Amino acid sequence: MFKWAIIFAIIGLIAGALGFSGAAGAAMGIAKFLFWVGLAIAVVLLLIGLAIARKVS
Incomplete structure (x- = not known):
């Protein structure tokens, strides 16, 4: 995910x-x-592991 x-x-x-500002904004x-989704999954898995x-x- 990261x-x-x-x-x-x-x-x-x-x-x-x-200079492709629309595509740049969408990609970012x-x-x-x-x-943020990857970070949330990592935290949940850490808590389950503990x-x-x-x-x-």
Whole structure:
């Protein structure tokens, strides 16, 4: 998920540098969305992992 966020951020930066403001804004919006979704999934999985680790030990 973070890989795709980085890819879209790079696409957005390149498009912005070339003057494609609409495409750049869309790519950066997608990158932000993917970053926050990936971060939320990582936090949920971390909490689940900690809960399971406490029950095992």
